[in-house]
Amino acid sequence: MSNNIQDKVVVITGASSGLGEATARHLASLGAKVVLAARRADRLGQIVAEIQAQGGQAIYQQVDVTDLAQMQALVAAAIQTFGRIDVLVNNAGLMSIAPMAALKVDEWDRMIDINVKGVLYGIAAALPEFQKQNSGHFINIASVAGIKVFSPGGTVYSGTKFAVRAISEGLRHEVGANIRTTTIEPGAVDSELKLGSSHEASANAVKDFYKIAIPASAVARAIAYAIEQPAEVDINEIVLRPTAQEF
Ligand code: NDP
Numbered sequence: 001m002s003n004n005i006q007d008k009v010v011v012i013t014g015a016s017s018g019l020g021e022a023t024a025r026h027l028a029s030l031g032a033k034v035v036l037a038a039r040r041a042d043r044l045g046q047i048v049a050e051i052q053a054q055g056g057q058a059i060y061q062q063v064d065v066t067d068l069a070q071m072q073a074l075v076a077a078a079i080q081t082f083g084r085i086d087v088l089v090n091n092a093g094l095m096s097i098a099p100m101a102a103l104k105v106d107e108w109d110r111m112i113d114i115n116v117k118g119v120l121y122g123i124a125a126a127l128p129e130f131q132k133q134n135s136g137h138f139i140n141i142a143s144v145a146g147i148k149v150f151s152p153g154g155t156v157y158s159g160t161k162f163a164v165r166a167i168s169e170g171l172r173h174e175v176g177a178n179i180r181t182t183t184i185e186p187g188a189v190d191s192e193l194k195l196g197s198s199h200e201a202s203a204n205a206v207k208d209f210y211k212i213a214i215p216a217s218a219v220a221r222a223i224a225y226a227i228e229q230p231a232e233v234d235i236n237e238i239v240l241r242p243t244a245q246e247f
Contacts, residue, residue, distance in 0.1 A: 004228040006031035009082040011074060013065050013122060014092030016043035018191025019141065022216035023089060023223050028056030030224060035078040035085075037063040038092065057082075065092045065118030071125040085129050087137040087227055090122040090164075097153040097206050098199035107198065108156045115160035119167060130179045135231065137180040139223055140168045144187045144241055153202045161185075165237075172236060180234040182226040187241025188213040212244045 010027050014020035015036035024034045028051045036044050036058060044060035051058040061077050063070045078085045094114045096107035119140055130136025145154055146161030165183055172181035190213040197203040218240060226235040 003030060004230065005224060007033065008086040008227065009033045009035065009078055009084050010087040010089065010227070011035040011037065011078050011085055011126070012089040012091055013037045013063065013074075013118065014141075015047070015060070016040045018193060019186070019189060019216045019219045020089070020091040021047055022220040023091070024058065025051060025056075026217065026220035026224055027227070028058055029054070030228075032087075032227075033057040033082045034059075035074070035081070036060040037065075037074050039064055065090075065121060066113040068121045068124060071118075071121040075125040075129060079129065084133065085126060085136065087139060088122050088126040089139045089141070089223065090119040091139075091141045092118050093141060093193070095154070095157050095193050095196045095206075096199075097150075097157065097197040097202040099152050099202070100155055102199055104199065111156055111160050115157075116163045116167075119164055123167075123171060127175065127179075131175070134178045136178075137182065137227065138168070138171065139182045139184060139226060140164050141219075142168070142183050142185045144185050144239065144245075144247065146183075146185055147239070148247065150247070153197075153199075153205065169236075172234070176234065180226075180231075182223075182235050183237045184219060184222055184226075185237065185239040186219050186222075187245045187247070189216055189219055190214065191216055209247075212242045214240075214242045 016038035041062040048058045098104045142164040143161040145158045146165045149158045168183040194210045
């Protein structure tokens with residue numbers, strides 16, 4: 001097998017479920033060396049064991065993306081085990097839907113910490129290595145809610161995803177000579193994300209909206225497409241949604 005994914009070292013945050021898990025499994029099946037990160041170490045251990053049982057190369061690290069030191073330790077672990085880091089998939093995220101007037105300030109904080117600061121800490125951890133190597137690839141997971149405001153209810157979530165797109169584009173512009181930056185903007189994808197809302201009416205509306213969700217493997221294939229391009233080709237944005245999705 002020869003592709004532009006084989007032997008690349010790919011670090012994936014939020015790899016204990018949903019898009020991150022599907023991406024880790026798919027890239028490992030294509031020959032990547034994958035480093036799975038999230039807080040639930042038991043889940044990561046199980047997924048890594050399954051990848052290894054199928055002949056894939058994988059390790060995991062328990063990481064909270066809201067902690068810069070832990071993100072730096074994650075990148076260091078990838079380099080220690082596999083010798084380098086080729087791709088960082090900033091995927092960990094939280095979607096807590098509620099009307100602004102419900103004042104779920106704790107959830108606003110958590111979404112900003114995970115969805116925005118988590119991505120920034122990933123950039124801070126990997127960028128020095130990418131610059132040293134003169135190569136590297138950031139893949140940041142935004143959302144269609146980062147293109148259109150998902151209101152009512154998703155206003156703060158949309159704010160975080162608009163921020164991910166802005167940061168990705170600015171990063172590409174600033175460091176793009178040798179370093180690739182891809183933003184993925186999915187619509188409704190089946191995962192645990194839909195369970196992140198404590199506001200009951202909003203949670204029910206989300207559940208209803210997600211009836212048309214597509215499998216996480218669709219996003220994994222989009223990520224593989226961005227990685228497998230030749231080094232001089234930078235796929236900057238991919239928007240994908242269920243065919244049946246209006247928003
Ligand atoms: P899941 O809830 O299934 O996965 C979220 C992942 O993020 C989990 O692995 C979780 O692991 C991890 N995570 C959450 N908080 C932290 C943290 N503080 N530190 C480390 N890891 C954390 O949802 P998805 O797979 O759907 O979400 C992945 C990304 O895709 C998110 O950024 C989401 O916004 C985005 N997205 C999803 C869409 C969808 O419809 N599903 C649509 C558009 C974008 P753990 O709890 O073990 O830490």
